[in-house]
Amino acid sequence: MAKQNTVFKDAFNRCLKLLEQTASLPSEPELGAALGISRTTVRTILTRLEEVGLLAWEKRRKIVLRKPVAADYFPTEETDSLSEIIERSFMRRILAGGAEPGMQINELELAREIGIGTTSVREFLIRFSRFGLIEKRPNSHWVLKGFTRDFALELTEVREMFELRSAAAFVHLPEEHSAWQELDAIEAVHHAILADIESRYLDFSELDERFHLLVHRASKNRFVVDFYDVIAIVFHYHYQWNKTNARERNARALEEHLAYISALRSRDPARIEHACRQHLKSARETLLQSIN
Amino acid sequence: MAKQNTVFKDAFNRCLKLLEQTASLPSEPELGAALGISRTTVRTILTRLEEVGLLAWEKRRKIVLRKPVAADYFPTEETDSLSEIIERSFMRRILAGGAEPGMQINELELAREIGIGTTSVREFLIRFSRFGLIEKRPNSHWVLKGFTRDFALELTEVREMFELRSAAAFVHLPEEHSAWQELDAIEAVHHAILADIESRYLDFSELDERFHLLVHRASKNRFVVDFYDVIAIVFHYHYQWNKTNARERNARALEEHLAYISALRSRDPARIEHACRQHLKSARETLLQSIN
DNA sequence: GATCTGTCTATTGTCGATAAAAGACAAAAG
DNA sequence: CTTTTGTCTTTTATCGACAATAGACAGATC
Known part of the structure; x- marks a missing residue:
């Protein structure tokens, strides 16, 4: 076909x-x-x-x-696009399976395993390479760098730089900018989930992405916004993979988000920086815990 | 074939x-x-x-x-790899030719024009997309976002964040780290070019890349180092394209580099930050001038 | 005269095939 | 017993082909 x-x-x-x-x-x-x-x-x-x-x-x-x-x-x-199928299949392999850093990645083997052509696998790997988890040896194989502690530290370092700056920029969005409404809507969902935390704590993952993307967008910088893709994919699969203490972790993160949102509304740079740092710190710890 | x-x-x-x-x-x-x-x-x-x-x-x-x-x-x-050929051909089109932002990019047309298959063009565009100059509409064409003033500002904003941090980290490299030797070597080339600036000022471009990459590497962060690719390609083609006042500009940049290098050697954070900011500021101005 | 439908063309996404290049392994040479 | 060579297999890079999807245009409909 x-x-x-x-x-x-x-x-x-x-x-x-x-x-x-x-x-x-x-x-x-x-x-x-x-x-x-x-x-x-x-x-x-x-x-x-x-x-x-x-x-x-x-x-x-x-x-x-x-x-x-x-x-x-x-x-x-049958409704998932090929790239979604490849991505899931690949992430399962490297997160769940015994995928050691340094391992070689074979395009042909991957393609056969998923039952698709090599072109699609190649294109996926090229797109995926910007996440920093794999690396190409020209005219030869890809190397898996792995979801390691170093990876998580490097990722969060950049995230913290970008998000602090974006949060600071949020203050300067004009009153009538749609981001403020979106912020209200997001806050409402936070309250709704917290009110029914026992049964809805798994909804946090999606909300988390929505909130942080909103913040990053305030930077008005394509590189900052694009980088959020890296964070999003890592946290997305991380949430799926590691569900220990999910209820408590998510409840705590929701509370931190609310403090963060309220700081943004106050437009007080010092309060914003404090709330942002607080939340990023616990997000980093959560991520690191799942790796060790 | x-x-x-x-x-x-x-x-x-x-x-x-x-x-x-x-x-x-x-x-x-x-x-x-x-x-x-x-x-x-x-x-x-x-x-x-x-x-x-x-x-x-x-x-x-x-x-x-x-x-x-x-x-x-x-x-x-005949010795250039296909991707190098595509890159040059594409950059010429979007920098030299009348390529307006918002323009559509047609894979088939590009492939025919260069005389190669569509697969290679597709792979190139996917790889190239991380530079933030083009964007894909799924199931449809690519859109040229263009080498605009906004692009340059967003690029330099991130560059400044990353380079300031990398320069600060440089201090903590151990005495015996090879970066210090490389720094000496780079400094020597600076002096050599300055001594014969009239005939060698065009050698600056390559040296500039070598120096800044060395600084970025000190961050030990793959995302910071990878981002330098974006800066490098932009400045590389920018130098080729815009040669007005090149001699003066390069001479000034060489002097700034020397101050920057000497600050790094002093290991004094305040001096480093000052020299780094100074140089980044004039690099940004140079880039912006070529766009207006 | 603005919008909708019928029809036709152009472009993208995916595949399998093939030459170039990498790489594996055993026999030969030092 | 380490390194080199001869031979063979595997993998990557690139192409052309084709169905799915997008998009263009003229005539029909409101």
């Missing part, structure tokens, strides 16, 4: 969600905008909806015939 | 250089180590040397038959 049709399948599933709530669908361009895809793919979806008897489609008339059922959806395994 | 044989051609040329100075060649593994290539390629080179009558080769006996002449060398255009 030449190209996966995961864009189609994923958009189709999201379209079914829309279908559950309306009696008819909007125009093709509008639907395309809503789903974030081109009109070509919209039409492929509409054709399929008609085939399975979900929709009566004739030009502008797009009438829903029945509510979609579970069997109408494509299975979730 | 499947793979360029630029490794062979480049190593062959370097081998001819060796040949000019000796009467016989060492063992295959030794030669491979000297040229930085595998034994397979060494043997390809030896075969070729024999074919063109430069060498009598029988097992361990490798006797030089005549001195190589200019015609024995492969032309330099």
